[in-house]
Amino acid sequence: MKERVEVWAPATVANINVGFDALGCALSAPGERMIVHRTSEPGVVRIRAIHGAALDMHPERNVASIAAKSLLQSLGNPCGLEMEIFKSILPGSGIGSSAASAAAAVVGVNELLDAGLRPDELIPFALDGESFASGARHADNVAPALLGGLVICPPEGPPIAIPALEDWSMVVLHPQIPIKTADARAVLPGQVPLKDAAAQAAWFGTFVAACHRGDGTAAAYALEDLLVGPHRSKLIPHFDEVRTLAFDCGARAGGISGSGPSTFWVALDSAAAENIKEALSGLMQRHAVPFSIHISAISGRGAHCIS
Ligand code: HSE
Numbered sequence: 001m002k003e004r005v006e007v008w009a010p011a012t013v014a015n016i017n018v019g020f021d022a023l024g025c026a027l028s029a030p031g032e033r034m035i036v037h038r039t040s041e042p043g044v045v046r047i048r049a050i051h052g053a054a055l056d057m058h059p060e061r062n063v064a065s066i067a068a069k070s071l072l073q074s075l076g077n078p079c080g081l082e083m084e085i086f087k088s089i090l091p092g093s094g095i096g097s098s099a100a101s102a103a104a105a106v107v108g109v110n111e112l113l114d115a116g117l118r119p120d121e122l123i124p125f126a127l128d129g130e131s132f133a134s135g136a137r138h139a140d141n142v143a144p145a146l147l148g149g150l151v152i153c154p155p156e157g158p159p160i161a162i163p164a165l166e167d168w169s170m171v172v173l174h175p176q177i178p179i180k181t182a183d184a185r186a187v188l189p190g191q192v193p194l195k196d197a198a199a200q201a202a203w204f205g206t207f208v209a210a211c212h213r214g215d216g217t218a219a220a221y222a223l224e225d226l227l228v229g230p231h232r233s234k235l236i237p238h239f240d241e242v243r244t245l246a247f248d249c250g251a252r253a254g255g256i257s258g259s260g261p262s263t264f265w266v267a268l269d270s271a272a273a274e275n276i277k278e279a280l281s282g283l284m285q286r287h288a289v290p291f292s293i294h295i296s297a298i299s300g301r302g303a304h305c306i307s
Contacts (some may be wrong), residue, residue: 004037005111006307009104009303010148011089011296012096013170014140014258016227018204018297024140024258025150025164025191027172028061028299029222032100033306034064036108043077045081053087067102067129071109071117072202074125091133092178094262097102099141103303107146111305119146119302134181134259141258147156148302150211151161162208169273171246171265172257173280178299185258196226220252220266229255236260237289243285249275270295 010031014024037048045065047057060066068081078163079162083105089097106122106129109115115178123139123146131137143151145161152160194208209220233239236256246265248273267273273295284291 002006002038002114003177003306004035004162004307005105005108005307006033006035007104007108007111007303008033008114008306009085009100009107010147010301011172012099012144012258013172013264014096015256016207017223017229017253017255018200018207018226019140021138021140022155023137023151024144026144026148026299026302027095027294027296029187029294030088030095031298032088032104034101034104034108035084036068036105036112037082037084037243038112039082041080043069043072044071045082046082048082048084050085050087051225053091054092055085055087055091061132062099062236063129063133063260064101064105066132066187068105068109070128071106071122071125074110075113075115078112081112083108085127088197090176090178093174093178094179094256094258094260095172095174096145096258098128099145100303102142103128107303107305114156120227122146123159124194133166136181136185144302146302148300150298152208163214163298164221165216166214167268168220168298169267169270170296170298171251171267171273171276171280172262172294172296173242173261173265174292175262175284176292177237179235179261181259184232184235187235189231189286192227200226202225204246209238216254216268220268223253223255223266225255232256232260237264238287239263242280242282246276246278249279251276296307
């Protein structure tokens with residue numbers, strides 16, 4: 001019987017311009033770590049410590065403990081849990097901080113209790129936690145955080161993994177100005193013009209077809225954001241300047257990661273990715289915006305045990 005497990009979960013980029021609430025990918029970096037301990041009080045979940053972020057430690061108000069409790073309960077509450085959370089993906093960053101916590105929590109409980117659930121079977125429990133943070137039940141961060149790779153989350157039915165783009169380097173810029181997902185959703189219109197919805201569906205289909213052909217250039221070309229980005233870009237510090245500079249330095253596509261403020265910029269070779277990283281870092285410094293920046297790839301690895 002295991003007494004503790006240690007888990008890692010990846011950051012994720014949701015939406016990827018063409019699939020609002022319906023598409024996401026796991027990143028090779030950053031990621032975050034969690035330790036889940038078994039305790040003797042059946043059904044009781046506590047948070048022992050949270051390192052790296054000032055988050056609510058009340059188990060009813062924390063994404064990780066809510067997700068863990070949901071799974072524990074469905075397994076019959078055979079024990080209690082204590083969680084130690086190491087946040088290296090800052091909350092409000094737009095790269096799936098809460099989804100990584102929720103995914104790590106359910107993978108940890110699954111492993112600790114030897115429950116044997118598949119990653120896709122863990123999604124509903126992770127969503128119980130994630131929806132507490134985002135105010136909506138969408139799996140476009142949680143599904144890739146659990147499954148890894150590029151994942152479509154249809155309105156009904158199981159998630160669909162599509163071939164990840166091996167020639168993509170993604171420069172992920174995080175200006176450290178928190179944006180709550182609920183606030184970023186509040187700026188979106190309730191209805192969109194039919195012609196925009198039709199064009200967006202066509203770009204989404206074109207992107208998926210390009211992924212199946214392994215054509216990273218065509219996939220990048222298809223990343224038109226017609227429905228969401230235009231409304232949210234005003235929330236992102238210096239978005240237009242960032243975009244212009246990224247494209248000048250060789251980005252083939254890019255946009256807002258999830259609900260922002262992080263943005264992602266797609267390069268097709270590592271030299272271009274380095275150029276973009278250096279230029280965007282300089283821009284943030286000139287504007288005195290605190291930031292972090294990563295060059296990442298789409299990772300085939302979802303949340304998993306590391307102990
Ligand atoms: N699809 C969600 C949104 C992702 O854009 O609001 C939130 O991280």
